[in-house]
Amino acid sequence: DSGVTQTPKHLITATGQRVTLRCSPRSGDLSVYWYQQSLDQGLQFLIQYYNGEERAKGNILERFSAQQFPDLHSELNLSSLELGDSALYFCASSYEYSLSYNEQFFGPGTRLTVL
Amino acid sequence: AQTVTQSQPEMSVQEAETVTLSCTYDTSESNYYLFWYKQPPSRQMILVIRQEAYKQQNATENRFSVNFQKAAKSFSLKISDSQLGDTAMYFCAFTLTAGGTSYGKLTFGQGTILTVHP
Numbered sequence: 001d002s003g004v005t006q007t008p009k010h011l012i013t014a015t016g017q018r019v020t021l022r023c024s025p026r027s028g029d030l031s032v033y034w035y036q037q038s039l040d041q042g043l044q045f046l047i048q049y050y051n052g053e054e055r056a057k058g059n060i061l062e063r064f065s066a067q068q069f070p071d072l073h074s075e076l077n078l079s080s081l082e083l084g085d086s087a088l089y090f091c092a093s094s095y096e097y098s099l100s101y102n103e104q105f106f107g108p109g110t111r112l113t114v115l
Numbered sequence: 116a117q118t119v120t121q122s123q124p125e126m127s128v129q130e131a132e133t134v135t136l137s138c139t140y141d142t143s144e145s146n147y148y149l150f151w152y153k154q155p156p157s158r159q160m161i162l163v164i165r166q167e168a169y170k171q172q173n174a175t176e177n178r179f180s181v182n183f184q185k186a187a188k189s190f191s192l193k194i195s196d197s198q199l200g201d202t203a204m205y206f207c208a209f210t211l212t213a214g215g216t217s218y219g220k221l222t223f224g225q226g227t228i229l230t231v232h233p
């Protein structure tokens with residue numbers, strides 16, 4: 001158990017819908033990362049938050065957005081869902097991104113299926 | 116932009132034998148970290164081993180070791196005495212550091228599915 005929790009574990013929805021994925025980082029971790037793992041794109045970085053602020057953006061679609069709240073949990077919002085958004089979404093956390101090495105601890109992922 | 120390439124989609128090995136997974140990367144930066152992650156059928160991402168680019172000595176963690184060739188931009192993983200529990204997808208990953216500051220985001224290769232046969 002990495003200490004990172006993600007809810008829900010599985011999500012099945014229809015095209016055009018909107019969903020919210022939730023991540024709670026390890027206690028004390030300030031940085032949260034979101035990754036998407038799909039058959040087409042592999043495992044790719046979406047976005048990073050540090051202590052409530054967006055720090056880095058990857059290949060995140062405009063239909064997707066994220067935020068990190070004062071209690072440091074993070075939510076990834078996916079809207080106007082398409083079949084191709086079906087994937088495993090990982091959240092990872094680390095203590096302090098500015099140190100020379102920060103191990104990222106991954107949550108168990110949320111499996112999103114868009115029908 | 117940094118890229119990571121794993122050219123072996125699938126590998127197999129007999130239990131107790133040794134297997135090497137290949138990874139190459141491309142970057143113009145000189146300060147970075149390289150990692151191997153394991154993803155078993157449970158889908159959990161588990162860090163296996165890491166290597167700092169400024170260290171010439173290859174990292175080792177029990178049965179896992181790397182062959183880091185910085186000039187060739189190559190980073191292979193050797194698994195000795197393979198066990199059934201090593202069956203998993205293995206990802207090579209890269210992250211930048213700069214003057215002690217890690218940019219954090221991980222860039223992953225496509226993954227290699229390793230199957231250990233009894």
